[in-house]
Structure formats: C-alpha cells, structure tokens
Amino acid sequence: MSGGLPQGLYAITDSQLLPDDHSLLAACEQALAAGVVLLQYRDKSADAARRWREATALAALCERFGVTLIVNDDLALAERLQQRWGGRVGLHLGQQDTPLALARQRLGGAAIIGATCHASLTLAAQAADAGASYLAFGRFFASRTKPEAPPAPLAVLGEAARFGLPRVAIGGIEAATIATARDAGAELLAVVNAIFASPDIAAAVRALDTRLTPISEFRNR
Numbered sequence: 272m273s274g275g276l277p278q279g280l281y282a283i284t285d286s287q288l289l290p291d292d293h294s295l296l297a298a299c300e301q302a303l304a305a306g307v308v309l310l311q312y313r314d315k316s317a318d319a320a321r322r323w324r325e326a327t328a329l330a331a332l333c334e335r336f337g338v339t340l341i342v343n344d345d346l347a348l349a350e351r352l353q354q355r356w357g358g359r360v361g362l363h364l365g366q367q368d369t370p371l372a373l374a375r376q377r378l379g380g381a382a383i384i385g386a387t388c389h390a391s392l393t394l395a396a397q398a399a400d401a402g403a404s405y406l407a408f409g410r411f412f413a414s415r416t417k418p419e420a421p422p423a424p425l426a427v428l429g430e431a432a433r434f435g436l437p438r439v440a441i442g443g444i445e446a447a448t449i450a451t452a453r454d455a456g457a458e459l460l461a462v463v464n465a466i467f468a469s470p471d472i473a474a475a476v477r478a479l480d481t482r483l484t485p486i487s488e489f490r491n492r
C-alpha cells in the first residue's frame with residue numbers, strides 16, 4: 272500500500288469500447304477478477320440516467336472485489352454514490368474540472384481524490400496542497416484513447432517523489448511500456464485501451480501484471 276492506496280493496475284473504462292451496460296459490467300468484472308486494484312468510471316456522455324445506472328452497478332461490483340471505484344469528473348455523482356458506498360467511492364479531477372479543494376470539502380478527508388498534473392510539478396504541488404490523494408502524470412506514450420493529451424517525460428515521475436503521494440502514470444501504458452513507467456516511479460499504472468480493447472480482458476490484465484513482476488516486491492516497495 273502507498274498512502275492508503277494499493278499499487279498496481281488502475282483500469283479506466285471507455286464508453287466507446289464498452290458502449291452498453293452489459294459490456295461495461297462484464298469487462299470490469301473480468302478486469303477486477305484478474306487483479307486490477309483500482310477502477311475508474313470514465314463516461315463523457317451527457318446521459319445522467321445511464322451514468323447513475325452504470326456507476327451504481329460498478330460500485331456494487333467493486334464492493335464485491337474490495338476495490339475503490341473512482342468517478343471521473345463528476346463530483347455530484349461521486350457524492351450520491353458516497354451516500355451508499357462511503358469510502359469505496361472516489362473522484363478523479365483534471366485541470367478543467369471542479370476545483371480539488373471543493374471536492375475535498377464535499378467528499379471529506381477519507382475519500383480518494385486524484386488529480387491530473389500532466390508533466391507539471393507546479394500543478395502537482397497545487398494538487399497536493401488542495402488535498403489530492405494521488406498525482407497523475409502523462410501521457411508518457413502514444414495513447415489510442417486520448418492521442419491529443421500533452422506528452423510528459425518519464426523523469427517527472429521520479430521528481431514527483433518529493434510530494435510523498437502515490438504517483439499514477441497514464442497514456443499509452445501497455446505490455447511493452449508498463450515496466451518502464453513503473454521503473455520511473457509510478458505506483459499505479461492507469462490503462463484504458465490495453466485492457467478494454469482486448470477481446471480477452473483477463474489475459475490482457477495478466478499480460479500487464481506479468482510485466483510488473485516481481486509483483487510482490489513491487490507491491491511491498
């Protein structure tokens with residue numbers, strides 16, 4: 272554990288790859304069963320009913336696996352879920368989203384709230400001051416999900432050790448790149464495409480996990 276967070280694979284859903292409730296839940300169940308340690312619900316649609324339905328189903332699924340569900344962008348949705356699932360629900364915020372300090376105030380001190388920091392230690396310092404639970408940096412490699420995300424050098428992961436918060440690497444993390452991001456300092460490796468575009472989710476997760484071996488040493492670092 273690192274700052275109360277597990278270390279390892281952080282899977283992020285994609286509503287284009289998983290366009291309906293059934294595909295979303297089936298894929299997430301397989302990912303969780305295969306060893307994902309954190310799951311983010313990332314849905315950019317404006318369909319509030321669908322978002323509530325899917326997020327509640329995912330929260331129940333995560334509860335079964337003892338994993339925290341992180342909601343992307345949507346503080347109000349995280350707050351509603353928190354009423355039922357408490358600390359099993361967190362929030363991820365980018366630079367264009369709700370201010371982190373406000374989310375911290377609303378969700379309380381125990382909630383996991385992550386912050387996008389791109390390649391910036393200044394943004395990381397601001398997020399840490401505002402109460403972030405983890406700092407996300409990227410994108411480190413070419414990303415199929417968000418090719419337009421600004422690139423970041425791997426060195427920022429090592430430099431961010433000074434904040435004493437778990438570091439997340441995102442952007443183009445796949446079997447060929449995951450060990451490089453881990454070795455550069457990331458405690459959590461965030462993945463969309465290399466998990467959820469796979470026809471065999473469990474095999475995809477295992478292929479990523481294998482690259483993190485010796486996993487026991489990594490998790491105990």
Ligand SMILES: Cc1ncc(COP(=O)(O)OP(=O)(O)O)c(N)n1
Pocket residue numbers: 283311313343344363364365366367368385386387407408439441461
């Ligand atoms: C773990 C993690 N890191 C970064 C992001 C990106 O957040 P943001 O910059 O707000 O962009 P969107 O995901 O909202 O498009 C993330 N979601 N998760």
Ligand SMILES: Cc1nc(C(=O)O)sc1CCOP(=O)(O)O
Pocket residue numbers: 387389408409410411413414415416417420421441442443444461462463464465
């Ligand atoms: C949602 C997101 N944010 C990024 C950032 O750099 O902030 S990269 C990204 C997409 C990550 O997907 P994939 O694993 O398919 O590259």
Ligand SMILES: [Mg+2]
Pocket residue numbers: 343344363364365366368
């Ligand atoms: Mg966002």
